[in-house]
Amino acid sequence: RIYEEGKEGIPEHPYLCETDVEVSLVGGSCKSPIERFWNGSNMIYILQKARYNEESDSVEESKPGDTSYALELLPKESSGPVPLSVKRAKQLISLYTMVQNPNVSHLKTSELVVLPPLGIRCDGSDPEHTYWLGAEPLKAGKKITGMNLYMITCDGPTADKNCFANLEELIMAHKTMHHSSVVTTKGCAQYELLTAATLGDTIIESKTNISVDMTWNTVNKILETPPLTSAATLNITLEAGDPGSPVYQLYRELQFLLALAEGLKTGVTPWPEPLESESAVEQVQGLLTDLKNKLDRFCISENENETEKIKCDTAAVDSSIKSVFSERGDLDFAEQLWCKMRSVSSYQELIECFTLVIKSLERGEIQPWIHQGSSSLLSKLIQQSYHGKIEVVSLSGITPIQMLLEIGLDKMKKDYVSFFIVKSRSCLLFQDYFISTSVDLQEQVHRVQKLHHMLEIMVSCTVLLQFKHENLFPLTQICMKYYKENPLNEKHVFQLPIRPAVVKKFCQNDDPEIWKVDISSGHGQKEVRTTWQVSTNPPVEHMTSNSTGLFSDSTVNVSGEERMYYIAMAKCSQVHFT
Numbered sequence: 001r002i003y004e005e006g007k008e009g010i011p012e013h014p015y016l017c018e019t020d021v022e023v024s025l026v027g028g029s030c031k032s033p034i035e036r037f038w039n040g041s042n043m044i045y046i047l048q049k050a051r052y053n054e055e056s057d058s059v060e061e062s063k064p065g066d067t068s069y070a071l072e073l074l075p076k077e078s079s080g081p082v083p084l085s086v087k088r089a090k091q092l093i094s095l096y097t098m099v100q101n102p103n104v105s106h107l108k109t110s111e112l113v114v115l116p117p118l119g120i121r122c123d124g125s126d127p128e129h130t131y132w133l134g135a136e137p138l139k140a141g142k143k144i145t146g147m148n149l150y151m152i153t154c155d156g157p158t159a160d161k162n163c164f165a166n167l168e169e170l171i172m173a174h175k176t177m178h179h180s181s182v183v184t185t186k187g188c189a190q191y192e193l194l195t196a197a198t199l200g201d202t203i204i205e206s207k208t209n210i211s212v213d214m215t216w217n218t219v220n221k222i223l224e225t226p227p228l229t230s231a232a233t234l235n236i237t238l239e240a241g242d243p244g245s246p247v248y249q250l251y252r253e254l255q256f257l258l259a260l261a262e263g264l265k266t267g268v269t270p271w272p273e274p275l276e277s278e279s280a281v282e283q284v285q286g287l288l289t290d291l292k293n294k295l296d297r298f299c300i301s302e303n304e305n306e307t308e309k310i311k312c313d314t315a316a317v318d319s320s321i322k323s324v325f326s327e328r329g330d331l332d333f334a335e336q337l338w339c340k341m342r343s344v345s346s347y348q349e350l351i352e353c354f355t356l357v358i359k360s361l362e363r364g365e366i367q368p369w370i371h372q373g374s375s376s377l378l379s380k381l382i383q384q385s386y387h388g389k390i391e392v393v394s395l396s397g398i399t400p401i402q403m404l405l406e407i408g409l410d411k412m413k414k415d416y417v418s419f420f421i422v423k424s425r426s427c428l429l430f431q432d433y434f435i436s437t438s439v440d441l442q443e444q445v446h447r448v449q450k451l452h453h454m455l456e457i458m459v460s461c462t463v464l465l466q467f468k469h470e471n472l473f474p475l476t477q478i479c480m481k482y483y484k485e486n487p488l489n490e491k492h493v494f495q496l497p498i499r500p501a502v503v504k505k506f507c508q509n510d511d512p513e514i515w516k517v518d519i520s521s522g523h524g525q526k527e528v529r530t531t532w533q534v535s536t537n538p539p540v541e542h543m544t545s546n547s548t549g550l551f552s553d554s555t556v557n558v559s560g561e562e563r564m565y566y567i568a569m570a571k572c573s574q575v576h577f578t
Contacts, residue, residue: 002023002025003025006025006116010025010043011024019050020084020088021048021050021088021092022048022050022082023045023046023047024045024048025045025046025116026046027116032044032119033046033541034119034152036514037132037568037570038117038119038150038570044119045115045116045118046119046121047084047089047092047118047121048081048082048083048120048121049083049084049121051082080541080542081121081542082121083121083124083542084122085122086123086124086125086133089120089122092118092120093118093133096118096135097147097149097575100112100137101144101577102143102144102577102578103578112144114139114142114144117135117136118134118136119132119134120133120134121542124154128151128153129153129154130151130152130153131153131154131540131542131543132152133149133151133152134149134150134152135148135149135150136148136150138576140525145525145576145577145578146576146578147574147575148572148574149575150571150572151570151571152539152568152569154538154539154540154566154569155566155567156566157565157566158564158565158567159562159563161223164222164567165567165569167185167219167220170519170530171183171519173530174519174528174530175521177530177571178521180521180522182521183520184217184218184519184520185218185219185517185518185519186518186520187216187217187516187517187518188214188215188514188515188517188518189213189214189226189507189514189515190211190512190513190514190515191211191214191507191510192210193210193212193465193506194208194210194464208238208242208456208464209235209237210235210237210460210461211234212232212233212234212503212506213235214231214232214500215231216229216230216231222515225508228500229500232498232499232502233496233498234495234497234503235493235495236457236461236493237490237491237493238456239490240453241255245456246463247455247459250415250452250455251456253342253412254448254452256342256408257408257409257412257445257448258449259272260401260405260408261405261442261445263398263401264402264441264442265442267398271344271346271347272343272345273345274345276343278343280340280343280344280349281349281352283340283343284353284356284357287336287340288356288365288366291360291366291368292360292365292366328414328415328418330371331411332368332370332371333368333370333382334370334371334378334379334407334410334411335410335414338407338408338411339411341404344404350400351400354395358390358393358395361385364388367385368382370382371410374410375406375437376406376407376409376410377393377402377403378403378406379407381393405441405445406441409441409445409448412448412451413434413448413451416434416448416451416454419455419458420451420454420455420458433447434447434450434480434483435447450483450488453483453488453490454479454483457494458472461475465502465503471496471498475494475496478496479494482494511563513535513536513537514534514535514536515535516534517531517532517533518530518531519531519532526574528574529572530570530571530572531568531569532567533568534566534567534568535566535568536563536564537566538566539566
């Protein structure tokens with residue numbers, strides 16, 4: 001019944017079976033908790049010990065064999081997983097196997113249904129320390145011919161490599177168990193690239209997570225370094241706003257833009273605390289005075305010193321990143337004004353600043369230069385001032401906030417365009433989607449957020465991994481394609497196939513976070529596999545231990561210290577019904 005209901009959509013809540021077992025159907029966007037050892041199915045049952053909601057009434061006794069939706073159970077994500085005893089798990093595996101065996105006629109099953117695979121959390125209380133038991137039907141067309149049975153065991157953590165298996169012994173055990181004469185081996189390793197990444201003499205402590213997965217055929221020894229013939233995939237997850245990021249000042253600028261957008265939407269603007277010694281009004285007055293004095297000789301080349309002076313706080317950015325993301329040298333008047341007005345700390349101050357600008361335009365005291373193509377209200381007023389007359393603007397309500405938001409959007413869009421075109425050479429890729437003005441301001445702000453997330457990814461890879469054009473270009477393609485089709489998601493893992501040589505030094509100098517070997521024999525339905533793995537983090541989330549991996553939460557590999565590893569083993573066996 002759970003399977004039938006799951007066809008219409010994966011159930012959000014678990015089900016109760018025989019008062020002690022909780023059944024969840026996992027699939028779709030929800031990752032299987034054992035996919036690293038056993039994957040290939042779209043849906044899988046996950047069974048564990050029932051977790052009751054203590055605030056609810058006591059659970060009524062279920063009839064034998066009854067499977068009912070349990071309002072008393074906690075939601076899937078409400079608490080940590082609770083395993084069943086190994087003995088209980090084996091009973092459930094037997095029941096699952098028996099009800100799908102066409103030869104067991106006394107059950108009087110009206111119609112056999114090929115159910116999704118089954119995975120049961122175990123408590124590791126047996127001598128082998130079993131933490132998962134699983135089963136999956138073998139099929140020939142619509143007919144069930146047998147069952148694949150899985151067992152995952154785990155020990156550790158330990159730094160004693162004498163506890164590690166011998167590859168030859170693993171291969172021999174697999175051959176003996178499955179009566180195989182020919183086996184193939186496949187290696188897989190994951191390295192956290194930030195474990196040894198530094199910027200100058202400073203260790204980067206960041207929420208950025210950059211790792212590489214390496215896979216290769218024919219393994220020669222346990223923990224061997226992946227060969228240069230491996231397939232390598234970079235995994236990048238980045239949460240913007242890390243104070244250690246070289247573009248953190250730009251992130252703060254974006255936060256002010258978001259605050260304005262929120263004020264435009266809700267009518268309540270969270271004004272920032274003043275950080276400058278000069279008020280925004282004083283800074284704007286200084287800009288206008290300087291423009292009056294330079295009216296007859298205003299040009300970009302003579303404004304280079306002014307541009308350097310008002311780098312929107314990017315002077316605080318570490319010098320090593322200036323070659324990666326440097327402030328543009330072509331800031332027009334509206335962009336310079338944005339840089340001054342970013343420090344406004346109240347609505348009244350915002351009105352005072354725009355009043356100064358509009359009065360200077362009306363009097364013809366300034367004739368500032370602006371970029372073509374801007375559709376902001378301020379740009380229209382400036383263009384009108386060239387002809388000696390500008391329309392009357394009422395600086396009340398949300399109008400001043402919208403005016404500031406518009407010039408901020410224009411400025412930041414050009415900042416990002418400059419980076420992606422000049423640094424990553426993505427001119428042909430930079431489609432109108434990200435800089436379009438045909439959508440409303442809120443959507444424009446959302447797309448600028450996407451641009452900033454992409455920028456932080458590119459900068460991280462450029463600074464920490466010394467990425468060049470050959471890698472920046474396809475990474476930009478991948479990010480832009482994703483963000484044209486999806487909303488902002490800082491937890492998304494961007495994956496980029498790369499040449500192993502790019503990360504060669506990390507693989508040679510650092511220990512892997514995960515290293516495993518798959519030993520397999522047979523083909524198709526008869527394929528069986530043995531997996532041996534070591535990892536710095538527990539491979540099973542419900543595993544308990546008196547200690548944790550020494551470097552499991554660290555971003556730095558301290559030389560001279562032995563890395564602690566958990567050792568896991570996954571075995572498969574087959575039972576044939578006919």
